[in-house]
Each structure stands twice: as C-alpha cells, then as structure tokens.
Amino acid sequence: MVLVVIALAAGIVMARLPHASSLRLQREGGRLADRLSEARERAIVEGRPVRVDVADGLRDGVCLETLDVGGTVTRPPMLELGSDGDALPARATLADENGARLDVLLPAGFQRARVLSEAAP
Numbered sequence: 001m002v003l004v005v006i007a008l009a010a011g012i013v014m015a016r017l018p019h020a021s022s023l024r025l026q027r028e029g030g031r032l033a034d035r036l037s038e039a040r041e042r043a044i045v046e047g048r049p050v051r052v053d054v055a056d057g058l059r060d061g062v063c064l065e066t067l068d069v070g071g072t073v074t075r076p077p078m079l080e081l082g083s084d085g086d087a088l089p090a091r092a093t094l095a096d097e098n099g100a101r102l103d104v105l106l107p108a109g110f111q112r113a114r115v116l117s118e119a120a121p
Contacts, residue, residue, distance in 0.1 A: 022100055026115070028062040029094055029102040033113040036079070036090070036106045043081045044110070052079045054092050065093040065101065085110040 036052060043050040054077040055064040067077040070088030079090055090106040103116040 022096070022098075024059065024061055025094060025096045025100055025102050028058055029104050029115040032058070032092060032094065032104050033106075033115055036081075036092075036104070036113040039079075040081045040086070040106065040110075040113075043083045044085065047083045049083065050081050052081065053077065054079055058094070061097050062094055063096075065095040067092050079106075081106075091116075 032054070035057070036054075039050045039052045054067050058064060064077050067074045067079065068091045069079065070090075077092075085108070086106075087108055089108045092104045092106075094102045094104065104113055105116050106113040
C-alpha cells in the first residue's frame, strides 16, 4: 500500500515538472538574448559595428533553426549590429531535439533583446 501511494505521488510530481529540454531551451534563449543585447550595447558605446555568430555558443540539444533580419532569412547566421541601433529587427528561432521552438527578438532601435514565445512541436 505504501509503495502504491509513493508511486502515485511520484507520478503526479513528475507530470508537473517541466521537461528538461524545455528548461534548456528557455535557458539558451535567455543567454542568446543577453549576448545580442550586450553586443548591441558594445556597438553603440564603441561607435563601431559588432558581428555576432548567432549559432555560436549554443549548448548541446539546442540549435539555431533560422535567423531572420528584417524579413529575410540570413545564412550564415551572422548578425552585424551597427552603432546606430539598427534599423531592422532580427529574430532567431531556436529548437531543441524534441521539436520545441523558441523565438528571440532583437527589436529595431535601442531596445534589449527578449525571448518571445515557446511553441510546442
């Protein structure tokens, strides 16, 4: 009887815990938003363009699916941030091994990058 109660309780707890890959995707999205924001700030402060390889530094299990700059998919995933705050927004879509996706938006102008959404596979 005790084992049945423990098994039921464990099942309820496990069902409520977020999936590890989803947490990893959220963490990587936040890291990418921070990297893009810091690179933009550096470009503005130093008064010169800063190039960012958006796919570089993503951890295992998370990959860059697309990089869209002003409505155009960019390959290779290199983003050049100008000292003028950039006229075009950039959107990076990250994906994990389960097919979940997350968008990171770097708005035009001087705003910080932010994680937009997470979509189910």
